[in-house]
Amino acid sequence: MNKKSSFFLLWLIAAMLNDTLVAQVNTYDQFTIVINDICMIKSNTTPSPASLTLSTSVAGSAVSPVSNSNTYLKVTSITPIGETRKVTAIIYNGTVPAGTILKLISAACSGINSSGDLGTIISPAITLNKTANQTIIENIGSCYTGTALTDGYQLTYTWQPDETNYYLINATSGATSLVISFTIMSGN
Amino acid sequence: MNTSIRNLTLLSLIVLTSTIVCAQNNNAVTMPIQLNLPPSASFSLAGEDVRISLDPNRGTEQIITPSTVGKIWLNYSSIVAWNSTNAICASLSSGNLPPEVVIKLLVGPDVSAGSGKVGKPMGKITLTSYPQTIISGIGSCYTGQGINKGHPLTFSWEMLPEYESDILSLEDLNIQVGVIYTIISEE
Numbered sequence: 575m576n577k578k579s580s581f582f583l584l585w586l587i588a589a590m591l592n593d594t595l596v597a598q599v600n601t602y603d604q605f606t607i608v609i610n611d612i613c614m615i616k617s618n619t620t621p622s623p624a625s626l627t628l629s630t631s632v633a634g635s636a637v638s639p640v641s642n643s644n645t646y647l648k649v650t651s652i653t654p655i656g657e658t659r660k661v662t663a664i665i666y667n668g669t670v671p672a673g674t675i676l677k678l679i680s681a682a683c684s685g686i687n688s689s690g691d692l693g694t695i696i697s698p699a700i701t702l703n704k705t706a707n708q709t710i711i712e713n714i715g716s717c718y719t720g721t722a723l724t725d726g727y728q729l730t731y732t733w734q735p736d737e738t739n740y741y742l743i744n745a746t747s748g749a750t751s752l753v754i755s756f757t758i759m760s761g762n
Numbered sequence: 763m764n765t766s767i768r769n770l771t772l773l774s775l776i777v778l779t780s781t782i783v784c785a786q787n788n789n790a791v792t793m794p795i796q797l798n799l800p801p802s803a804s805f806s807l808a809g810e811d812v813r814i815s816l817d818p819n820r821g822t823e824q825i826i827t828p829s830t831v832g833k834i835w836l837n838y839s840s841i842v843a844w845n846s847t848n849a850i851c852a853s854l855s856s857g858n859l860p861p862e863v864v865i866k867l868l869v870g871p872d873v874s875a876g877s878g879k880v881g882k883p884m885g886k887i888t889l890t891s892y893p894q895t896i897i898s899g900i901g902s903c904y905t906g907q908g909i910n911k912g913h914p915l916t917f918s919w920e921m922l923p924e925y926e927s928d929i930l931s932l933e934d935l936n937i938q939v940g941v942i943y944t945i946i947s948e949e
Contacts, residue, residue: 614788627798633806634837634907636877645793666792671799673902733797740878743902745801745843752797757790 612652613659615758619644620723625749626733628674637743639734647680647711647756648719648726651690659714660693660761661727662707663700668752673743675736676702676752680710681728683719688726690717699732702754712761803848803900803945805838808909836869836897837912838945839904840878847948848900849881851893857939861922865889865939868916869896875911878903883913893944900945 624644628637651659663678670676679699683692693714700708711727719726735743810833840848852867859865869883879901887894897913905912 615791616788617791617793619793624793624795625798626796627800628841629800630802630804630839630841630904632907633804633839634808634876634905634911635839636904637802637839637841642795645795647791671797674797674799676795676797731795737877740903741901743799743841743878745799745841745846745902747800747843749796749798752795753792754795755790755792759789 609652611654612650613758614650615647615661615756617645617647617726617756618723620646624731626731628733628735636735636737636740639732641730641732643728643730645729645731646724646726647729648721649683649692649714649758650718651714651758652716653714658691658693658712658761659758660709660712661714661756661758662709663702663754663756664707665702665704666753666755668750669704670702670752671744671746671750673736673739673741675734677732677734678702678710678754679730679732681730683717683727684725686725687720687722688718691715692717692719695727699730707757709761714758714761799841801841801843801846801947803838803840803842805836805850805943805945806907807834807915807943808837808907808911809834834915834917835909835912836915836943837905837907838881838900840900840945841902842900842947847879847881847898849895849946849948850897850900851944851946852887852889852896853893853942853944854889854891855940855942857937859937859939863937864920864922866918866920867896867941868918870914870916872905872913873911875906876904880905881913889939889941893942896943898948 622644624642626640626642628640630637632638647661649661653659661680665676677699679697680695682695691714693711696710696712700710702708710729836850838850842848854865866886866888868886871883872880874880879899880903881897881900883897884895887896
């Protein structure tokens with residue numbers, strides 16, 4: 575081969591190699607994500623505040639139990655791995671009138687605006703008292719119930735006479751006001 | 763961006779997010795509920811109308827009719843305020859009762875088919891057009907509904923000693939009387 579040909583051949587090889595010898599350059603970004611532990615509860619009544627009235631209706635019969643389902647509990651929860659939460663209820667203020675019993679049960683959370691691990695409902699209804707927090711919903715994980723008026727866990731209060739202590743029932747001229755406290759806490 | 767600026771940016775991000783990591787403490791809420799218990803009472807009778815028949819063989823003796831036990835029952839429900847009780851009164855209403863004829867009412871004790879503080883009967887009374895207490899001391903209670911619940915009512919009638927058989931012929935009489943019951947508060 576003469577000089578011109580070998581130079582041309584070298585140039586051709588170099589040109590081909592240039593096409594394939596492209597440097598790869600990568601960049602990295604490193605950042606930290608923090609998910610906060612969240613544990614929030616609130617409530618509302620709709621369409622009106624919770625109010626119950628016991629009265630005789632049928633002669634000879636005990637006063638009939640009455641129910642109110644105007645109260646809703648709303649929850650937002652982010653739980654660490656392995657933890658679940660529960661909602662408990664207790665009478666915070668006031669006394670249930672003598673000779674009567676006040677019961678409470680929750681319904682499963684409405685599905686429209688909620689998502690996540692909304693827990694399981696405790697059944698049957700609990701009898702509210704002033705001495706011990708009682709669980710009404712358990713095994714809540716990471717979830718939210720929604721914030722509209724009818725979102726969340728619908729609570730039903732039932733007020734009924736205590737058959738064995740019926741003679742203790744006393745009529746009152748005014749209403750008896752109770753305050754019920756709901757707490758969301760670790761269920762483990 | 764050179765390495766030192768990028769590292770500074772990352773460091774400041776980590777520091778800033780650390781200050782936002784705090785525990786949420788809105789984990790309790792309270793809700794009011796109102797319970798209303800007004801005084802109330804209602805009562806009713808259960809059973810059949812009472813028919814009292816004349817025994818023609820008795821003549822001028824005072825006539826005691828067959829017992830009406832088990833025919834009429836008085837049921838009631840009552841919610842009373844503290845230290846208050848109700849009572850039930852009875853009186854004769856309309857009717858064509860001759861003056862020589864007397865109707866008596868005996869209320870038996872409650873048969874314990876219900877619960878609570880039921881009332882006590884007052885003993886046998888002679889019914890007049892003026893209300894008389896037949897059951898007293900009714901607290902918060904209920905007797906149960908229907909026959910064989912509550913208090914049994916026994917009616918009887920008598921002829922007053924002044925009865926003269928040739929003037930008044932009982933066979934011709936077809937006496938119907940009404941009895942009014944009222945429930946009142948015994949405060």
